[in-house]
Amino acid sequence: MRAREPPPEATNAGRWILGTKPAFFEQYEIEPNLAVARFFKLFDLEPPEGLARQKRESGRKGLEALERGLTGKEFLVGDRYTVADISLYGYTHVAHEGGFDLEPYPWIRAWLDRVAAQPGHIRITD
Amino acid sequence: MRGLHRTALPTRRHTRVTTVDGPVRCAYMLMYNSAVSGNCYKVRLLCAHLGLPLELRELDVVDRSNRPAVIGDLNPALRVPTLILEDGRPLPESNAIITYLAEGTDYLPTDRYDRARALGWMMFEQYEIEPNIAVARFWNLFDVGASPEQHAGKQAAGRKGLEALERGLTGKEWLVGDRYGVADISLYAYTHVAYEGGFDLEEYPWVQAWLGRVASQAGHIKITD
Numbered sequence: 133m134r135a136r137e138p139p140p141e142a143t144n145a146g147r148w149i150l151g152t153k154p155a156f157f158e159q160y161e162i163e164p165n166l167a168v169a170r171f172f173k174l175f176d177l178e179p180p181e182g183l184a185r186q187k188r189e190s191g192r193k194g195l196e197a198l199e200r201g202l203t204g205k206e207f208l209v210g211d212r213y214t215v216a217d218i219s220l221y222g223y224t225h226v227a228h229e230g231g232f233d234l235e236p237y238p239w240i241r242a243w244l245d246r247v248a249a250q251p252g253h254i255r256i257t258d
Numbered sequence: 259m260r261g262l263h264r265t266a267l268p269t270r271r272h273t274r275v276t277t278v279d280g281p282v283r284c285a286y287m288l289m290y291n292s293a294v295s296g297n298c299y300k301v302r303l304l305c306a307h308l309g310l311p312l313e314l315r316e317l318d319v320v321d322r323s324n325r326p327a328v329i330g331d332l333n334p335a336l337r338v339p340t341l342i343l344e345d346g347r348p349l350p351e352s353n354a355i356i357t358y359l360a361e362g363t364d365y366l367p368t369d370r371y372d373r374a375r376a377l378g379w380m381m382f383e384q385y386e387i388e389p390n391i392a393v394a395r396f397w398n399l400f401d402v403g404a405s406p407e408q409h410a411g412k413q414a415a416g417r418k419g420l421e422a423l424e425r426g427l428t429g430k431e432w433l434v435g436d437r438y439g440v441a442d443i444s445l446y447a448y449t450h451v452a453y454e455g456g457f458d459l460e461e462y463p464w465v466q467a468w469l470g471r472v473a474s475q476a477g478h479i480k481i482t483d
Contacts, residue, residue: 153349153350153351153354155377155381156351156353156354156380156381156384157335157350157351159381159384159385160384160385160388160389161335163385164385164389197334197335197336198334200330200334201334
């Protein structure tokens with residue numbers, strides 16, 4: 133658990149900037165690994181073994197960081213569902229299609245369920 | 259360097275940043291820094307423009323073994339830069355940090371569309387530029403044993419990023435709107451040292467002219483300053 137709770141963000145601007153932080157993380161640590169590994173599998177591409185292994189390792193590192201970021205929390209920023217959650221949900225919820233097992237990440241799994249339970253939620257296939 | 263305070267204090271976590279009871283206020287913002295990192299340079303450069311004092315704590319970019327102990331509860335991704343605000347709250351991610359610091363200044367667009375475009379360029383930076391140019395530069399600077407295939411992959415992907423940047427700058431002075439801002443600072447950081455990663459900017463005249471404009475802005479500092 134975190135020693136400090138994130139403080140309530142006083143302004144919309146504050147929420148906006150705090151939301152950008154997970155969004156950058158998503159584009160650097162999650163998307164290039166989870167999305168690319170999923171792309172390989174969905175389109176039945178056979179990457180060189182070194183590349184596939186590197187995607188698996190980097191993807192796990194990204195998921196571990198996300199698990200740390202969600203530990204003790206309901207959502208990524210503040211106490212509500214925001215663009216940061218939407219951004220990270222995009223590839224994390226289909227990580228299994230890239231061969232990633234979310235079993236070791238209980239905080240991620242609980243958070244995925246919370247996102248999917250939001251009103252108006254649609255599936256990636258909808 | 260104006261506004262920057264390098265410190266020889268031991269990098270003992272929590273001595274000034276937090277107590278068991280929670281955050282305490284500091285005179286200055288503090289940043290876990292790497293002198294060689296373009297990501298950290300973005301923050302140092304914006305702080306120089308804004309005249310914001312910043313205390314730096316250096317972290318090793320090669321031996322990262324102490325990172326869980328030093329910044330583990332400040333940044334889940336264990337990366338520099340990690341900024342600690344005056345009130346003790348941590349803020350990771352270079353582009354999020356400069357966006358935060360630029361709030362209310364001319365460096366961050368207020369228009370909703372321009373603001374989103376600035377964010378888009380910074381996402382592009384972290385996806386197309388940084389993972390290729392910064393990593394190629396890191397391999398060169400620290401003589402890391404990457405294979406020729408790995409080098410070739412970074413060169414090809416980095417050139418693709420630079421070509422996109424050239425298209426984005428063609429006919430323009432700045433990336434977003436008609437003024438220098440956070441998007442320019444973000445893209446400048448690694449593009450201006452691309453040659454250290456083995457990239458030749460000769461083919462990108464708009465990128466070159468823009469680099470010159472960035473370097474001539476009031477308050478500019480170099481990555482080595």
